[in-house]
Amino acid sequence: MLLPGHILGNVPLGDADQAHLERCLGCQADAAGYRTLRRALLEIRDETVSAPPWFVTRVMAMLERPNPSTAKYPRVRFAVAFLVAGAAVAVWGRHRLRPVS
Amino acid sequence: MTDPGVERSEIDGLVDRARTGDVDAFERLVELHQHEVFSLALRLVGNREMAADVAQEAMIRAWRALPRFRGDAAFSTWIHRITVNTAWTLRTRSKRRSAGSLDDVGDVADTSWLTPERAGESAVLRIALRSALDRLPEVHRTLVVLKDVEGWTHGEIAESLGITVTAAKVRLHRAHVKLREHLREEL
Numbered sequence: 504m505l506l507p508g509h510i511l512g513n514v515p516l517g518d519a520d521q522a523h524l525e526r527c528l529g530c531q532a533d534a535a536g537y538r539t540l541r542r543a544l545l546e547i548r549d550e551t552v553s554a555p556p557w558f559v560t561r562v563m564a565m566l567e568r569p570n571p572s573t574a575k576y577p578r579v580r581f582a583v584a585f586l587v588a589g590a591a592v593a594v595w596g597r598h599r600l601r602p603v604s
Numbered sequence: 605m606t607d608p609g610v611e612r613s614e615i616d617g618l619v620d621r622a623r624t625g626d627v628d629a630f631e632r633l634v635e636l637h638q639h640e641v642f643s644l645a646l647r648l649v650g651n652r653e654m655a656a657d658v659a660q661e662a663m664i665r666a667w668r669a670l671p672r673f674r675g676d677a678a679f680s681t682w683i684h685r686i687t688v689n690t691a692w693t694l695r696t697r698s699k700r701r702s703a704g705s706l707d708d709v710g711d712v713a714d715t716s717w718l719t720p721e722r723a724g725e726s727a728v729l730r731i732a733l734r735s736a737l738d739r740l741p742e743v744h745r746t747l748v749v750l751k752d753v754e755g756w757t758h759g760e761i762a763e764s765l766g767i768t769v770t771a772a773k774v775r776l777h778r779a780h781v782k783l784r785e786h787l788r789e790e791l
Binding site: 533539546550555 | 729
């Protein structure tokens with residue numbers, strides 16, 4: 504329980520634990536493994552991977568689009584289409600019901 | 605990290621302007637932080653394609669949330685937190701779509717970022733660590749990246765992930781034990 508915190512988190516070991524570590528080959532092997540892990544973590548800590556070259560352009564382009572959850576235009580368009588369709592049906596129905604002279 | 609040549613005051617000025625809707629100021633902020641946000645996203649999700657999606661979404665969320673940004677923390681710290689939350693959300697969404705896969709197994713380590721200049725022992729160690737990280741369950745991977753790579757405190761991690769500090773410490777310990785074993789297998 505103590506080794507990861509000691510080696511990765513710089514938590515000091517108590518005297519008894521330190522004495523045990525100095526005697527126990529198994530714990531020494533574990534400690535070596537954690538030191539390797541610490542070295543590897545330090546390797547990637549300062550590493551920065553470049554974003555793709557198109558990244559900024561794409562982000563800014565996406566900012567220009569309206570937020571789909573708040574955009575009113577699609578709802579308005581649907582409402583207008585519904586009214587137009589309803590009016591068309593009403594006109595067609597009246598034409599069908601006109602008595603034949 | 606943000607270019608050290610960029611003064612904190614410049615960033616604060618850009619943030620103040622972006623908060624009022626200045627798109628040019630926000631674009632400059634995106635330019636300054638794109639690499640660190642992408643790097644963090646890549647460490648969290650393990651492949652470039654998803655990392656790009658995460659980083660993009662994080663920037664967009666930051667734009668929308670800017671009016672609520674109080675400036676208590678540095679802008680980079682704030683956007684890092686947004687990136688972590690976004691990675692969590694998108695990763696969860698992606699796992700739901702690919703139900704039936706081994707959810708806790710990460711993607712094959714993406715080494716396309718490795719350039720010839722990075723060849724050598726340290727590169728071997730980095731590749732091995734990335735493979736080992738990819739094998740961790742998502743929670744453990746996130747904990748290691750945030751604590752050991754990004755330098756977050758246990759409290760910050762707990763708050764971001766919605767867990768207690770004790771849970772963060774216990775899970776981080778388990779993550780370290782597994783990671784050590786995986787790294788030994790990779791090397």
